[in-house]
Amino acid sequence: MNNKEPFVRMTKRTTITRKEAILIRALAVVLSLIVCALVIVSMTHQNPMQVYGGIIKGAVGSNRRLWVTIRETMVLLLISIGLTPAFKMQFWNIGAEGQVLVGGLASAALMIYCGNSMSGGALLVLMFLASIAAGLVWGFIPAFFKAKYNTNETLFTLMMNYVAMQLVTFAIIFWENPAGSNTVGIINSSSRKGWFPSIAGNPYLLNVIIVLGFTCLCYYYMKYSKHGYEIAVVGESQNTARYAGINVKRVIIRTMMISGGICGLAGAIIVGGASHTISTSTANGRGFTAIIVAWMAHFNPFVMILISGFLVFMQQGAIQVATQFGLNENASEIITGIILFFLIGCEFFINYKLEFRKKSREVA
Amino acid sequence: MKQVTKTFGKVIANDHVNLVLNKGEILSILGENGSGKTTLMNMLSGIYFPDEGHIYVNGQEVMIRSPKDSFALGIGMIHQHFKLVPILTAAENIVLGLPQKGKMNMKQIENDIQELVTRYGFDMNPSEKIYDMSVSQKQTVEIVKVLYRGAQILILDEPTAVLTPQETEKLFDVLRNMKKDGKSIIIITHKLNEVLEISDRVSVLRKGTYIGTVDTKDATVSSLTEMMVGQKVSLDIHRSDPVNPQKRLEVKDVTCRNKEGTVVLDHASFYANSGEILGIAGISGSGQKELLESIAGLQDMETGEIRYITPDGKDADLNQLTASEISDLGIHLSFVPEDRLGMGLVGSMDLTDNMMLRSYRNGRGITADRKAPRELAQKVVDELEVVTPSLSTPVRRLSGGNVQKVLVGREISASPTVLMVAYPVRGLDINSSYTIYNLMSDEKDRGVAVICVGEDLDVLLELCDRILVLQSGRVSGIVDARSSNKEELGLMMTGDYKKEDAVNE
Numbered sequence: 067m068n069n070k071e072p073f074v075r076m077t078k079r080t081t082i083t084r085k086e087a088i089l090i091r092a093l094a095v096v097l098s099l100i101v102c103a104l105v106i107v108s109m110t111h112q113n114p115m116q117v118y119g120g121i122i123k124g125a126v127g128s129n130r131r132l133w134v135t136i137r138e139t140m141v142l143l144l145i146s147i148g149l150t151p152a153f154k155m156q157f158w159n160i161g162a163e164g165q166v167l168v169g170g171l172a173s174a175a176l177m178i179y180c181g182n183s184m185s186g187g188a189l190l191v192l193m194f195l196a197s198i199a200a201g202l203v204w205g206f207i208p209a210f211f212k213a214k215y216n217t218n219e220t221l222f223t224l225m226m227n228y229v230a231m232q233l234v235t236f237a238i239i240f241w242e243n244p245a246g247s248n249t250v251g252i253i254n255s256s257s258r259k260g261w262f263p264s265i266a267g268n269p270y271l272l273n274v275i276i277v278l279g280f281t282c283l284c285y286y287y288m289k290y291s292k293h294g295y296e297i298a299v300v301g302e303s304q305n306t307a308r309y310a311g312i313n314v315k316r317v318i319i320r321t322m323m324i325s326g327g328i329c330g331l332a333g334a335i336i337v338g339g340a341s342h343t344i345s346t347s348t349a350n351g352r353g354f355t356a357i358i359v360a361w362m363a364h365f366n367p368f369v370m371i372l373i374s375g376f377l378v379f380m381q382q383g384a385i386q387v388a389t390q391f392g393l394n395e396n397a398s399e400i401i402t403g404i405i406l407f408f409l410i411g412c413e414f415f416i417n418y419k420l421e422f423r424k425k426s427r428e429v430a
Numbered sequence: 431m432k433q434v435t436k437t438f439g440k441v442i443a444n445d446h447v448n449l450v451l452n453k454g455e456i457l458s459i460l461g462e463n464g465s466g467k468t469t470l471m472n473m474l475s476g477i478y479f480p481d482e483g484h485i486y487v488n489g490q491e492v493m494i495r496s497p498k499d500s501f502a503l504g505i506g507m508i509h510q511h512f513k514l515v516p517i518l519t520a521a522e523n524i525v526l527g528l529p530q531k532g533k534m535n536m537k538q539i540e541n542d543i544q545e546l547v548t549r550y551g552f553d554m555n556p557s558e559k560i561y562d563m564s565v566s567q568k569q570t571v572e573i574v575k576v577l578y579r580g581a582q583i584l585i586l587d588e589p590t591a592v593l594t595p596q597e598t599e600k601l602f603d604v605l606r607n608m609k610k611d612g613k614s615i616i617i618i619t620h621k622l623n624e625v626l627e628i629s630d631r632v633s634v635l636r637k638g639t640y641i642g643t644v645d646t647k648d649a650t651v652s653s654l655t656e657m658m659v660g661q662k663v664s665l666d667i668h669r670s671d672p673v674n675p676q677k678r679l680e681v682k683d684v685t686c687r688n689k690e691g692t693v694v695l696d697h698a699s700f701y702a703n704s705g706e707i708l709g710i711a712g713i714s715g716s717g718q719k720e721l722l723e724s725i726a727g728l729q730d731m732e733t734g735e736i737r738y739i740t741p742d743g744k745d746a747d748l749n750q751l752t753a754s755e756i757s758d759l760g761i762h763l764s765f766v767p768e769d770r771l772g773m774g775l776v777g778s779m780d781l782t783d784n785m786m787l788r789s790y791r792n793g794r795g796i797t798a799d800r801k802a803p804r805e806l807a808q809k810v811v812d813e814l815e816v817v818t819p820s821l822s823t824p825v826r827r828l829s830g831g832n833v834q835k836v837l838v839g840r841e842i843s844a845s846p847t848v849l850m851v852a853y854p855v856r857g858l859d860i861n862s863s864y865t866i867y868n869l870m871s872d873e874k875d876r877g878v879a880v881i882c883v884g885e886d887l888d889v890l891l892e893l894c895d896r897i898l899v900l901q902s903g904r905v906s907g908i909v910d911a912r913s914s915n916k917e918e919l920g921l922m923m924t925g926d927y928k929k930e931d932a933v934n935e
Contacts, residue, residue, distance in 0.1 A: 290797050290798065291796045291797055292791065293796065294798075295783070295798050296790075298776070298778075298783075299787065302776045302777065302779070303773065303776065303777075306774060306775065306787070308753060309726070309753065309774060310788060311755075311757055311788075
């Protein structure tokens with residue numbers, strides 16, 4: 067038998083000050099950047115500082131790039147906001163992708179069919195409502211089956227993504243422009259009907275206003291409203307919720323409709339406020355990335371601003387890096403991956419602390 | 431064990447504890463919840479590693495780094511929660527995980543086990559499957575398991591919590607046999623009568639510190655309580671005679687099934703009066719939970735009806751109502767389930783948010799009012815002496831006893847007409863237990879119909895006016911608590927009881 071004290075033991079922390087937690091996270095970021103630098107040097111023999119510089123330049127290097135980064139951040143943020151109520155209720159909604167797509171599809175349809183018959187303002191309002199309604203339906207369906215038959219929401223919402231994609235593929239057949247291109251092209255490129263108007267000369271300011279508005283609303287809703295309280299109770303324990311007289315089924319369905327509705331609105335913002343077109347890759351995986359954002363922020367909407375901003379920053383930087391250094395776009399993915407690894411990994415050190423053997427105690 | 435210390439963060443679970451266990455004796459470790467009994471034993475069995483101090487076995491200092499080391503030293507622990515595979519037989523569970531080369535000779539193993547079983551007088555069949563066994567038989571399997579592995583030192587963590595008085599007697603006989611055989615036994619418990627009955631010496635822990643060890647023959651219930659609590663406590667429960675009892679709740683012929691489709695409540699009928707405490711006794715899992723939940727509207731019933739008679743004589747059929755409507759009638763369930771936070775409280779929420787679990791709908795608008803709940807939380811904290819860092823501490827962080835106080839405090843604050851509590855003092859220290867008992871008595875004096883599911887028969891006999899006994903979902907009888915005794919209740923809890931016998935006696 068080995069008679070030495072164990073070399074290292076882990077113990078659960080009972081308390082940690084906010085300062086310590088921030089320090090640990092900051093340390094994780096620094097460490098991850100060092101590791102990234104090592105990876106860059108070993109694989110590409112480039113100066114890592116230059117690569118980092120390239121990322122920064124690509125993301126915020128010019129006014130236009132800065133606004134593209136902000137625009138993409140807002141989309142990712144809104145989807146994360148939409149996921150928050152569902153995840154807080156421990157309803158694993160991985161169907162944001164599909165909810166965004168059907169929302170976008172509804173907006174695109176209105177832009178195409180009503181673009182000539184309505185004023186721009188009325189069309190925009192209608193687009194918002196229709197997109198929210200479409201996402202809401204996409205959220206309602208899995209929630210209904212979950213509440214009624216206790217189906218697995220993870221599989222259900224995932225499958226709904228593919229249904230949404232097929233719907234978009236189907237719509238493209240009718241909306242093809244130019245014919246034979248198998249794409250929809252820019253919708254209303256001359257009339258600009260259904261496009262978000264520029265505010266103060268800036269084409270993306272409306273996106274920012276809407277999304278930040280929803281961020282504040284979501285914060286209030288989750289933290290102070292009765293609904294938010296119900297969601298938290300249902301998420302923690304359905305038994306407790308039933309005991310408190312909460313109608314669990316109703317809360318599940320209502321919350322998923324809200325969740326889906328917000329994701330649907332994100333679809334409208336993409337189609338009306340950014341791409342002005344629709345394709346199966348309109349959501350582009352952001353429905354999944356948003357899950358990471360929401361979890362890492364511990365469902366705090368304001369922290370989500372930072373995290374979605376960071377992820378988009380890295381993505382936009384990647385495009386620049388790819389052209390400037392002849393690197394594959396995946397280089398930035400690797401860097402993002404390493405940083406996320408450290409950030410998520412450091413949660414362990416926030417919850418646990420390691421105790422090393424103080425001196426070697428031995429027993430005869 | 432010498433000067434053993436273990437801390438969790440800032441909490442000192444064991445502060446320089448000394449403990450001596452002699453060969454061939456039964457040592458009780460006594461202490462209130464949170465006094466560090468289990469932590470101390472977990473260090474012996476290799477689950478935790480002490481921060482300071484030394485452990486000696488047979489005079490040799492040892493390092494116990496893992497359960498494997500602990501086994502090698504002949505220390506075996508029987509945990510409160512059994513760790514058995516239900517679809518395997520007793521013998522298969524016992525040899526599970528033992529290193530063995532080549533083919534297993536199950537016959538030989540079963541013979542070896544049978545030999546152990548007869549030597550110590552266990553009641554167990556090695557080839558029976560676990561899922562066919564009663565709780566006490568499962569416990570037997572756990573004990574035989576550590577014996578089979580050659581344990582010389584046995585640690586039992588609250589072994590009697592799940593047993594009826596008769597089964598407890600049987601267990602104690604077995605323990606005495608093992609003692610005669612030279613085994614050393616540590617038994618963790620907080621039931622004082624059992625301590626006096628079984629052990630040779632008693633070591634007392636209080637708030638993580640070692641208070642002392644006394645010979646059992648020199649100890650009494652009150653001297654041990656004083657050591658545990660640190661001051662003299664009066665162990666009297668105030669029980670007044672029911673004043674003007676009126677029928678408040680009538681349960682007729684209620685049958686329920688659980689999720690697996692087994693009948694858990696079998697044609698149960700009884701009534702509860704105002705101004706009276708009705709105790710419900712039974713082995714855990716005999717339908718107590720379902721009974722209370724069907725009254726509270728949380729459980730679907732197959733047959734039967736539950737009627738509520740309001741103080742002004744009106745009738746309400748609870749079957750038709752939802753849980754929140756029943757709660758509005760003043761029927762309150764303060765359920766303290768097996769995992770304390772499973773129902774009734776939300777672990778990750780703070781005290782204030784838990785106070786509003788019932789009342790968050792009050793007030794207009796979509797914003798939930800947190801002012802009144804915060805005041806209520808403060809009141810409960812002050813009146814019931816809840817120990818908490820602040821009102822915004824998640825209740826999960828509080829100790830079990832404090833969690834209980836928060837829950838019971840909230841339910842009582844709503845001035846109910848029917849108050850149902852299940853295991854109201856599980857995990858509470860003696861002082862708080864008696865606070866809760868007296869709170870219930872006060873509610874009774876206010877004319878509330880109190881229904882109390884309890885596990886300590888001594889307390890039920892002292893506290894209640896009538897006691898209903900459940901046995902596998904059936905009501906095996908209702909007795910007058912003032913004239914009944916533990917033996918009678920024990921018989922009614924197992925199946926051996928016939929109503930005729932009681933009449934003939």
